[in-house]
Amino acid sequence: MSPLFFYRWSLGAKFSLTLFTVVCIVAFMISLFVIKIGEGAMEDELKERGVAAVNILSRLSVEPVMREQLWDIYELTKIMSNMKTLERNLIVYAMVMDKTGVLLGHSDPGHNRIGSKFDRVPVSNKIDRFGSIEIVEAKDEYGKPLLDVSSPIILDGKRIGTVHVGITKRYVQEALARQRIAVFFIASILAFTCFLAGQLIAKRMTKPLMKLSENMNALREGLPIENNLLVLKEKDEIGMLADTFNLMAVSLKEKEGALIKSERLSSLGEFAAGLAHEIRNPLSAIVTAMNIVGSKNVEAEDLSTLKGVVRKEADRLNKLLSSFLVFARPESPRLSEVNINEILRETLELIVRDNRLRGNIKLEMDLAEDMKKMKLDPDQIRQVFWNILINSCQAMDGSGNLKVSSTSVDGKGVVSITDTGSGMEKEEAARIFEPFFTTKEKGSGLGLAVSKKIVEAHGGKIAVKSKPGIGTRFSLEFPAM
Amino acid sequence: MAFFFAGSLIHPLVMLVMKIIKVLLLTVILFPLFSIQSFSETKPLRIGITAVLIEQNININHRIGKYIGDRLNVPVETVYRRGYGDIIQMLGRSEIDIAFICGYAYVEGKDKFDLELVVSPTLNGKPFYRSYVIVPSTSEDKDFFDLRGKRYAFTDPLSNSGYLVPLFWLAQKGESPDRFFKKIIYTRTHYNSIEAVAMRIVSGASVDSYIWEHAREIAPELVSKTIVVKESELFPFPPVVARKSLEKNIKAKVREVLMSMSKDPVGSLILAEIGLDGFIAVTDDFYNPIRIMGQRVKGLAMFSREGK
Numbered sequence: 001m002s003p004l005f006f007y008r009w010s011l012g013a014k015f016s017l018t019l020f021t022v023v024c025i026v027a028f029m030i031s032l033f034v035i036k037i038g039e040g041a042m043e044d045e046l047k048e049r050g051v052a053a054v055n056i057l058s059r060l061s062v063e064p065v066m067r068e069q070l071w072d073i074y075e076l077t078k079i080m081s082n083m084k085t086l087e088r089n090l091i092v093y094a095m096v097m098d099k100t101g102v103l104l105g106h107s108d109p110g111h112n113r114i115g116s117k118f119d120r121v122p123v124s125n126k127i128d129r130f131g132s133i134e135i136v137e138a139k140d141e142y143g144k145p146l147l148d149v150s151s152p153i154i155l156d157g158k159r160i161g162t163v164h165v166g167i168t169k170r171y172v173q174e175a176l177a178r179q180r181i182a183v184f185f186i187a188s189i190l191a192f193t194c195f196l197a198g199q200l201i202a203k204r205m206t207k208p209l210m211k212l213s214e215n216m217n218a219l220r221e222g223l224p225i226e227n228n229l230l231v232l233k234e235k236d237e238i239g240m241l242a243d244t245f246n247l248m249a250v251s252l253k254e255k256e257g258a259l260i261k262s263e264r265l266s267s268l269g270e271f272a273a274g275l276a277h278e279i280r281n282p283l284s285a286i287v288t289a290m291n292i293v294g295s296k297n298v299e300a301e302d303l304s305t306l307k308g309v310v311r312k313e314a315d316r317l318n319k320l321l322s323s324f325l326v327f328a329r330p331e332s333p334r335l336s337e338v339n340i341n342e343i344l345r346e347t348l349e350l351i352v353r354d355n356r357l358r359g360n361i362k363l364e365m366d367l368a369e370d371m372k373k374m375k376l377d378p379d380q381i382r383q384v385f386w387n388i389l390i391n392s393c394q395a396m397d398g399s400g401n402l403k404v405s406s407t408s409v410d411g412k413g414v415v416s417i418t419d420t421g422s423g424m425e426k427e428e429a430a431r432i433f434e435p436f437f438t439t440k441e442k443g444s445g446l447g448l449a450v451s452k453k454i455v456e457a458h459g460g461k462i463a464v465k466s467k468p469g470i471g472t473r474f475s476l477e478f479p480a481m
Numbered sequence: 482m483a484f485f486f487a488g489s490l491i492h493p494l495v496m497l498v499m500k501i502i503k504v505l506l507l508t509v510i511l512f513p514l515f516s517i518q519s520f521s522e523t524k525p526l527r528i529g530i531t532a533v534l535i536e537q538n539i540n541i542n543h544r545i546g547k548y549i550g551d552r553l554n555v556p557v558e559t560v561y562r563r564g565y566g567d568i569i570q571m572l573g574r575s576e577i578d579i580a581f582i583c584g585y586a587y588v589e590g591k592d593k594f595d596l597e598l599v600v601s602p603t604l605n606g607k608p609f610y611r612s613y614v615i616v617p618s619t620s621e622d623k624d625f626f627d628l629r630g631k632r633y634a635f636t637d638p639l640s641n642s643g644y645l646v647p648l649f650w651l652a653q654k655g656e657s658p659d660r661f662f663k664k665i666i667y668t669r670t671h672y673n674s675i676e677a678v679a680m681r682i683v684s685g686a687s688v689d690s691y692i693w694e695h696a697r698e699i700a701p702e703l704v705s706k707t708i709v710v711k712e713s714e715l716f717p718f719p720p721v722v723a724r725k726s727l728e729k730n731i732k733a734k735v736r737e738v739l740m741s742m743s744k745d746p747v748g749s750l751i752l753a754e755i756g757l758d759g760f761i762a763v764t765d766d767f768y769n770p771i772r773i774m775g776q777r778v779k780g781l782a783m784f785s786r787e788g789k
Contacts, residue, residue: 071634071668074682109680115632115664 011206016198023194027187031180038179042172049090050149050167051133053080057163058151061096065104065153065161070114073105080165081107092140093166099159138166145169208238212245219249226253274436274445278320282313289313323446327435333377333457340413340478341367341406343378347385348404351393359398366405374413375481380454384462387447388417388474394440395421395472411480418473424466432464525556526731529568529580531637532561532670542581544751545739552738552745553731563669565639572596572724579727579735583719584771585641590722591765599721599732600739600760601767604691608718608761611690612642614711615678622684625650625711631684632664634674640689641771643671646713647687649774652781672696679706691718695756717767721760736762 009017057080064072073096080094095106095118103109103118128135138148146168153161211230218225229246232239289306292298298306344367351357392402400420407414424432424439431437433452438445455462459479466472526549530542543559550557560577562568565586571577573594582590590596601608614625622628625647635658636643651661658665666683668674671692677683690712697704721739723732742748743759752759 068664069666070632070664070682071666071673071677074677074680075673105682109682114682 010202011209012199012202015202015205016195019198020191020195023191024187027190031183031187034183035176035180039176042176046090046147046167046169046172047128047130047135047149050135050147050165051130051151053083053091053094053165053167054133054149054151054163056080057094057096057165058153061153061161061163062155065096065098066155068104070104074107074109074114077105077107088171090167090171091165092146092168093164095164096153096161097164098161101162104161140166140168145173205238208232208242212242215245215249219252222256225249271435275324278436278445279317282316282320285313286310320446323450327446327450327453331380333380333454335375335377337373337481338376338378338381339371339373340376340381340415341371343376343381344385344404344406344415347382347389350386351389357390357393359393359396361393361396361399362401364401364403366403368405368407371406371408371413372411373481374478376458376478377454381458381478384451384454384476385415385417387451388476391448392417392419392421392472392474395419395423397421400471413478413480415476415478416473417476418471420471423468423470423472425468426466429464429466429472433462523555525558526550526553526579526735527558527560527577529560529562529571529577529582531563531565531568531582532672545581548742548748548751549735549738553734564637566637569594569596569639572722575724575726577724578731579721579723581719581721583637583640583642584717584768585645585775586637586639587720587722588768588772588775589639591768595725596722597725597727597732598763598765598767599723599736601718601720601763602760603758604718604756606758607715608763608767609715610642610718611715612646612713613688613690613693613709614647614685615675615688615693615707616685616710617678617681618706618708620684620708623710625685626654627710628685629661630663632666632682633658633662634666634668634677634683634686636668636671636674636686636688638667641716641719642689642713643674643687645771645774645778646716649778652778655781657782672700675700675704675707679703685710691756698756716770717763720763720768736760 057076060076061073063069064076077094077096081091082089083091091107093107096104097118098104101117103114103116105114126137132154133149133151136148136150138146140146146166148164148166150162150164152159153163208230215225215228215230218228229249230242231246232242235243286309289309293303293306344365348363348365352363389402389404396402396419401418402420403416403418405416405418428439433448434445435449436445437449452462455476455478461475461477463475464472465475526546528542528546528549530546546557546559560571562571565582568577568580568582569586569590572580572590573596579599587596587598604610614628616622616628622631633647635647638644648658651658664683666677668677668686671688674683674686674688675693675696678686693704693707693709721735723735739760740762743752
């Protein structure tokens with residue numbers, strides 16, 4: 001698992017995992033500590049029991065050992081090994097030996113021959129000594145660990161024998177196993193609770209952050225966020241961040257408003273300048289023609305030429321103004337169910353017929369057969385296609401390839417018109433839909449601006465991509481019904 | 482008090498009347514105290530028992546004691562001692578009234594304290610039992626005399642079957658237990674002796690046949706670890722005895738109760754539990770076989786000691 005994997009995790013996951021890990025480690029260490037203490041305490045308890053038992057046995061054994069009363073010794077060892085504490089028999093054996101190590105009595109003499117030298121229980125290296133008492137770790141006949149506690153039998157300061165008591169560790173080990181399970185169980189519950197708590201805290205912390213992030217996105221996309229501002233009661237770091245963000249959003253909105261206003265003013269000025277420029281040329285032509293008509297020696301032939309000029313220029317003015325009107329006060333689309341492919345074909349038909357426009361341009365059509373009908377204003381859309389196609393043909397100047405294709409994506413109509421014309425620089429392409437922006441001598445610069453307006457009025461999108469010397473592609477998208 | 486001092490001035494007749502009233506009053510006041518004392522003077526019957534017969538016998542002897550007490554309508558006090566020696570001494574000192582003891586202990590007690598027989602139990606209709614010599618069932622010893630140089634268990638130095646009988650056998654061969662055996666231990670009860678053999682603490686032991694047979698029923702696992710290698714002839718059963726000074730009528734009542742025990746439903750139930758038939762009256766000479774054996778052992782022991 002690369003560290004990057006961890007970086008990608010949410011704050012909540014990181015936080016709770018870290019908390020979980022830390023708690024796990026701490027709980028594990030505490031558990032070990034508790035168990036260790038428990039083990040020590042229980043071991044000590046066992047040793048104390050063993051020491052108490054050998055003390056009793058060694059004292060009671062003095063007389064019987066001295067008098068070699070084997071039956072009394074046997075009874076003592078039997079009583080010793082039958083001493084039960086809480087229904088448990090901790091003492092698994094008790095035995096008495098004389099000073100030479102000969103067995104005098106054993107709680108279970110069947111396995112051990114009374115009167116013979118007794119082989120000591122297996123001895124480990126670890127011998128605890130408490131005064132004259134020795135405690136040795138050993139194993140019983142079934143291999144279970146036990147403590148062999150032994151003490152000398154003293155009479156008049158002389159050792160007359162030895163007593164041994166075997167204390168089983170079985171119950172302690174069982175108790176320890178239970179304790180271990182309990183401790184680990186509690187530790188895991190603790191760790192799990194901390195994990196959940198971590199999740200909860202992290203959720204509380206990240207929720208406002210997520211909301212802030214959403215708001216920032218909305219702000220970036222210019223969507224209204226005024227009604228959706230995050231106001232937190234807690235004035236902690238996140239609360240402060242939210243407040244700061246809100247202040248910033250408000251101030252940004254204000255600045256944006258001012259910016260839009262000034263931009264609008266400047267574009268209005270540009271627009272007016274463009275319009276004035278477009279009107280001035282035909283108007284000055286008309287004025288010049290009228291001046292010539294007004295002079296005395298005008299021949300009839302010239303007069304008719306001049307009339308033609310005036311008419312043509314007035315016509316141009318008229319067209320300009322109607323386009324301008326369409327742009328400035330567009331008619332709302334009269335929607336009807338139409339197939340976009342039909343409109344494309346009709347418009348292309350016009351291009352094909354116009355030899356002047358077409359020249360040697362090769363036409364390629366690739367229209368989607370599954371195109372669905374859409375609610376559009378056919379006249380306005382025809383106008384859009386016409387404007388784009390004219391633009392493309394003019395850019396190719398009579399030779400090149402014009403490809404028109406349409407596809408249907410999720411009910412949406414997507415049209416693309418690609419030419420192999422002169423193309424444009426990026427900056428030009430970016431401004432191509434602005435009114436009065438034109439690269440041609442003849443154009444008014446309103447065609448594509450009007451087209452964009454119409455497409456957007458239909459809820460669609462229009463975009464352009466261009467590379468100088470290679471060509472231009474217009475992409476249009478119309479919404480599904 | 483001033484009233485009494487003033488008495489010397491009063492007429493002697495009045496004084497006499499007053500004296501009578503005083504005595505009457507005292508009597509009325511003290512009577513209940515006397516009567517309480519007279520109640521508590523119903524002395525409990527003190528019964529001495531040992532566990533020589535069998536561990537569980539303490540309980541059964543308790544029940545026999547209680548049975549006697551219930552039938553005689555007297556409180557019963559059971560006194561437990563570990564050995565017969567203590568019991569016969571207590572009888573001699575009148576510290577107990579009756580006791581369950583062994584035949585040999587009776588014979589010795591008769592000599593020393595003039596103990597009196599009350600009854601003897603019967604088994605299979607007869608008041609006899611034997612002494613068994615038992616060895617571990619895995620032992621290679623097939624006879625009592627194979628046990629030379631080994632550890633041996635006696636029950637009590639005043640037990641017939643658990644001490645006197647084997648001693649007699651040894652004495653007949655001019656042996657003393659100290660020399661014959663490597664080690665002698667006293668287990669105090671026949672049941673302990675069985676256990677000592679079963680646990681191989683000793684190589685052999687002398688036990689009461691009745692106890693061994695009874696233990697075979699109540700502790701078969703333990704008894705199966707022992708086998709009998711020698712049986713003695715029949716001997717009179719351990720009796721119930723009373724101290725000499727015990728009132729005759731109490732002695733008679735106890736005898737009567739015990740002898741009619743087998744006819745009583747509660748009594749026969751207790752008897753069934755101990756595996757006895759009932760009790761019969763016996764005379765002192767009934768225990769002569771034991772008495773003679775005891776005397777011969779003492780004589781032979783003296784002889785062998787002198788012979789040393």
